[in-house]
Amino acid sequence: MAGSARYTAILDANVLYPATLRDLLLSLARDGLYHARWTERIEASLTGLPDAEALDLAGAIEKLQMPLVAARLREVAELI
């Protein structure tokens, strides 16, 4: 986020897919180590996976939105 002193990191589908890693990375963001962001495209690539429904990836991403901690961007360009 512009004007913020904290690091911002983009979480891509590779780290959002495994539940354990997702939990860990979001916990670190909660503890203030960095701002977590992902894009609509990353989200679409997750929810488009063959096992997306079985793993309820859409439901998981819905829960990821945490004000000040984690948020979805329309595109990476929003950060620049």
Place this chain on the structure above:
Amino acid sequence: MPRPAETADNAMDTVLDEHDAALAQAAQRCLMAALDHSRAATVRLVADGQDMPSVELPPKALRLVADMLGMMAQRQPVVLLPQKMELSTQDAAAFLNVSRPFVVKQIDEGRLPCRKVGRHRRILFDDLLAYQQALHEQTEAALQALADQAQALGLDR
């Protein structure tokens, strides 16, 4: 409660070196022990052999001093803000570690109360802390929901 400093402007340097941090920690422990035993406490300062009169402090004040010593013992920068102090949107942004437009958006959408002084928005530090606490609880709930979901799906291994 003293909090870790988020803004550097007009703040005094409160970071101790290792030796002073150890002193602060020892002092904090003594104060906490004293507070456990008695309701009111007296503090005696000794300055180079000179005998100074004892100073009597209310327990509330001692607790605050002890908290502050505890933070300083961890060698964190500390700044003390009155809870009734009003902050600009820029100060609030620095405190939350977000951009100023984000803070303005929170105000405009009614999530963070503010007072208008002319064209400027002023935020009560108390309100800012309450806002931060509410967000923190939301985050905890979201993380818990994520963990619950993973567990329900048997993905938590």
